[in-house]
Amino acid sequence: MENNVKLILSYDGTNFFGYQEAEAGPTIENQLSIALERIFQTPVKFDGCSRTDRGVHAHGQVVNFFLPKPLPIYSLVRALNSHLPKQIRIIHGEMVETKFHATLSAKAKTYRYTIDNGPVPSPFLRTTAWHIHLPLDLSLMRQACPYLIGKQDFAAFAAEGHHEETVRNVLSITLEKKDHVIIVMIKGESFLYRMVRGIVGTLVYVGLGKFTPEECKKIVESRDRSQAGPSAPAHGLTLYHVDY
Secondary structure, three states, rough: OOOOOEEEEEOOOOOOOOOOOOOOOOOOOHHHHHHHHHHHHHOOOOOOOOOOOOOOOOEEEEEEEEEOOOOOOHHHHHHHHHHHOOOEEEEEEEEEEOHHHOHHHHHHEEEEEEEOOOOOOOOOOOOEEEEEEEEOOHHHHHHHHHHEEEEOOOHHHHHOOOOOEEEEEEEEEEOOOOOOOEEEEEEEOOOOOHHHHHHHHHHHHHHHHHHOHHHHHHHHOOHHHHHHOOOOHHHHHHEEEEEE
């Protein structure tokens, strides 16, 4: 090992302009960069595993960098948390092999989407869940999931105007409900820009009876974004875990 550090970040993205550096306002990358420079008295280059959008949260964002000078990992984590805004916390740190790269070494990512399905929006979920007051049929939504799993072309769920290869491999989609809160967990090898939010919006349309579960197969085959459901709001999305 040559002082390669892996950090896991948890953050409330409500007041940030996404993960990546932006001119519009503060970002997670910007805040971490400032904290690292204060500690080491020199700019520190680091890599992050996922570029979360404005308002999106993270439970398990991963970054890595090489230490400019020796520092015990527990001291680094403590120092970073003292310099970072309270909405951003380093929840784990460790030394890893030189070849580890937060982006390139990732094998799969899991995103969590939270839906507040109560008749009145909970004030405690207003920044972390999409409120839908009409009842959602969870059984129908689960029936739709198999059509959205596997290696296939997900162009119908990506943001309009994307210029990437659109074939992706979704490994699993699960839905759980406790009281009025529905949790959608989506795991895949990688995702297109806003693809997870497009899938969630489509599942919600199934739950509302606007699409049948079987229509999801036709939506995938259409490769047409206008055929799918809306993009779910950013604030309900959390980067939950990254597999290496």
